[in-house]
Amino acid sequence: MPSGEVWVLAEQRGGQLQDVSLELASEGRKLADKLRQQLGAVVVGSEVTGLAQPLAQHGADKVWLLDSPQLATYSPELYAASISDLIRANQPALVLCGDTSIGQDLVPRLAAKLKTGLVTGCTAISLDDKGLVSCTKPSYGDKASSTVVCAKARPQMLTVRPGVMEVGKANPSRKAEVVKITPEFSGETKTRVVNFIKADPKTVTLTEAEAIVAGGGGVGGAEKWHLIEELADALGASLAASRVAVDAGWVTSERQVGQTGKTVSPRLYIAIGISGAIQHTMGMKDSKLIVAINRDRNAPIFKLADVKVIGDLAEIVPAITERIREVTKSRQHS
Amino acid sequence: MNIVVCVKRVIDTDGPLRIDRKAKSIDDKYMPYVVNLYDEIAVEEALRLKESCHSGQVTVVSVGDHSAEAGLRHCLAMGADRALLLADPAFNGSDSYAIGVILSRALKLLKYDLVLCGVRAIDTNAGQVGTVVAEELGVPLVTAVTRLEVDADGMKATVHRKLERGDREVVAVELPAVLTIEAGHKPRYPSLPERMATRRKAVDCYDAAALGLHPEEVGAAGALTVLLGVSPPKPKAGKLFAPPSNLSPAERMRLLMTGGIQEKKGDSLEGNPKEIASKLVAFLRSEKFLPEEETE
Numbered sequence: 079m080p081s082g083e084v085w086v087l088a089e090q091r092g093g094q095l096q097d098v099s100l101e102l103a104s105e106g107r108k109l110a111d112k113l114r115q116q117l118g119a120v121v122v123g124s125e126v127t128g129l130a131q132p133l134a135q136h137g138a139d140k141v142w143l144l145d146s147p148q149l150a151t152y153s154p155e156l157y158a159a160s161i162s163d164l165i166r167a168n169q170p171a172l173v174l175c176g177d178t179s180i181g182q183d184l185v186p187r188l189a190a191k192l193k194t195g196l197v198t199g200c201t202a203i204s205l206d207d208k209g210l211v212s213c214t215k216p217s218y219g220d221k222a223s224s225t226v227v228c229a230k231a232r233p234q235m236l237t238v239r240p241g242v243m244e245v246g247k248a249n250p251s252r253k254a255e256v257v258k259i260t261p262e263f264s265g266e267t268k269t270r271v272v273n274f275i276k277a278d279p280k281t282v283t284l285t286e287a288e289a290i291v292a293g294g295g296g297v298g299g300a301e302k303w304h305l306i307e308e309l310a311d312a313l314g315a316s317l318a319a320s321r322v323a324v325d326a327g328w329v330t331s332e333r334q335v336g337q338t339g340k341t342v343s344p345r346l347y348i349a350i351g352i353s354g355a356i357q358h359t360m361g362m363k364d365s366k367l368i369v370a371i372n373r374d375r376n377a378p379i380f381k382l383a384d385v386k387v388i389g390d391l392a393e394i395v396p397a398i399t400e401r402i403r404e405v406t407k408s409r410q411h412s
Numbered sequence: 413m414n415i416v417v418c419v420k421r422v423i424d425t426d427g428p429l430r431i432d433r434k435a436k437s438i439d440d441k442y443m444p445y446v447v448n449l450y451d452e453i454a455v456e457e458a459l460r461l462k463e464s465c466h467s468g469q470v471t472v473v474s475v476g477d478h479s480a481e482a483g484l485r486h487c488l489a490m491g492a493d494r495a496l497l498l499a500d501p502a503f504n505g506s507d508s509y510a511i512g513v514i515l516s517r518a519l520k521l522l523k524y525d526l527v528l529c530g531v532r533a534i535d536t537n538a539g540q541v542g543t544v545v546a547e548e549l550g551v552p553l554v555t556a557v558t559r560l561e562v563d564a565d566g567m568k569a570t571v572h573r574k575l576e577r578g579d580r581e582v583v584a585v586e587l588p589a590v591l592t593i594e595a596g597h598k599p600r601y602p603s604l605p606e607r608m609a610t611r612r613k614a615v616d617c618y619d620a621a622a623l624g625l626h627p628e629e630v631g632a633a634g635a636l637t638v639l640l641g642v643s644p645p646k647p648k649a650g651k652l653f654a655p656p657s658n659l660s661p662a663e664r665m666r667l668l669m670t671g672g673i674q675e676k677k678g679d680s681l682e683g684n685p686k687e688i689a690s691k692l693v694a695f696l697r698s699e700k701f702l703p704e705e706e707t708e
Binding site for chain 2: 154155178179182183186187189190191193194195196197198199212215216217218219220221222223224225226227228229230231268269270271272273274275276277278282283286287288289313345346356367368369380383384385386387388389390393394396397398400401402405406
């Protein structure tokens with residue numbers, strides 16, 4: 079029997095629930111309320127019982143745990159097989175998942191197996207009276223936005239870009255029914271992960287970098303540029319530069335951030351000796367955390383900064399590098 | 413090594429895009445069309461594989477009306493050996509799923525060790541066709557491939573897969589397999605003589621009957637999703653910025669010129685470099701950019 083429920087495929091990595099899962103639980107709760115249906119959440123992993131609670135607190139009525147040592151890390155074939163079995167058995171009306179590297183790989187597989195409609199990379203969703211979901215997504219290189227519906231088969235499936243939906247307030251007293259399933263697998267998978275390559279900060283494309291250390295004209299000369307490089311190295315961050323530093327020839331142009339360079343949004347951006355002209359800031363203003371180091375306390379870059387360091391970079395940057403090395407070294411010895 | 417590459421011809425989104433607001437569709441009159449970038453990279457990778465093992469064929473296949481032929485000829489000029497056009501009025505209105513079904517039927521008629529697809533088309537941005545093809549053919553699939561090597565015996569491929577934040581996963585996959593290509597070598601640019609030489613090359617044409625497809629399996633009848641419309645992107649809600657009136661006109665002017673960036677109330681650090689360093693490192697630790705303090 080079709081249950082008509084709304085489901086969220088929650089994502090865990092290394093036992094940590096990803097932010098997008100709570101965003102979708104909150105959004106799924108709203109949709110489920112409109113449809114007067116239950117909200118189900120599915121967690122796949124190994125020993126993930128603890129992840130049921132945050133999902134319940136954000137709106138899930140029922141949490142399915144597909145728990146097996148073989149599911150500890152993402153395996154396309156095993157995840158797709160076990161989740162599609164669960165969907166077939168329970169027939170939800172709507173399935174939401176995050177548009178992450180896992181979601182982009184997994185959800186098209188589920189849709190193809192179940193022969194049902196899928197809209198990927200949604201940024202807005204709206205529901206009509208009949209329970210049909212209109213999904214809006216960027217298309218044509220973000221120059222247009224398309225509205226698509228999953229017209230025929232059920233469930234309607236969609237992946238939603240992370241950070242688009244808001245996480246609702248957790249209700250600590252909310253409880254969910256938890257169903258734990260241990261799927262059995264036989265035979266070998268046809269694809270096998272043989273290695274994981276952590277991004278090398280030195281060579282990673284700036285647009286993919288997690289942390290960036292950027293230097294600008296305030297560095298003052300090619301002979302001092304090594305200060306920036308050493309800090310980036312100690313922190314394991316990628317090196318970037320403002321146009322002034324690139325034009326001066328201290329660094330190659332593929333490392334340039336700003337209007338004529340790259341637009342980046344790392345988790346951490348440390349701007350050193352960069353005054354913050356709009357040509358630069360428009361390339362980095364969406365960074366999550368910005369630390370600015372500058373001698374001029376009126377430098378516009380400080381308006382963007384979460385941490386403002388006022389002083390001479392030639393003294394401060396080596397001190398920071400040294401302190402970071404101390405911290406990471408003591409760690410290695412223990 | 414026989415490689416089939418699935419290609420799509422798309423509107424070149426590098427230029428300006430005209431959207432017909434009334435019809436809620438793209439006005440493609442006078443719009444240049446190109447081979448989807450990711451598909452073009454897939455063709456390049458296929459040609460390089462063929463060149464390195466000195467045998468086999470590269471076949472390009474596309475679903476569309478006769479205008480899609482131009483895209484296939486571009487691939488022939490790049491060096492593909494054979495082109496297949498899957499065209500039938502019954503295919504109109506196909507979504508990713510229906511396109512995947514049509515392509516997989518054509519692939520069943522071909523001999524292949526490897527099927528390459530672009531990871532997504534830059535127009536619809538769906539990223540589903542390769543997966544549907546793999547599922548319909550019942551062969552293994554690796555998505556978002558950035559690097560590709562095939563063993564000397566042609567039985568296995570080792571590929572890099574794109575994850576978040578520059579990380580990569582190395583995956584071994586048995587052939588035949590479907591790979592969706594996210595990045596690779598820069599596609600070669602065919603010279604004028606190469607383009608001229610392909611003008612008379614045959615493009616094989618298959619219709620629904622030749623592929624053994626019923627009209628209800630494909631086109632709008634077989635599609636699982638329906639495009640309701642395309643509109644210009646929603647303008648981002650801009651915050652109207654009014655500089656505080658107690659500032660001097662010059663200062664207000666300066667604030668307006670910087671685009672009215674809202675000042676963050678960040679912590680200020682000043683003074684002794686050593687103290688600044690340890691405070692900043694403590695902050696970076698609390699934000700998990702550096703390992704946590706040992707608890708002893």
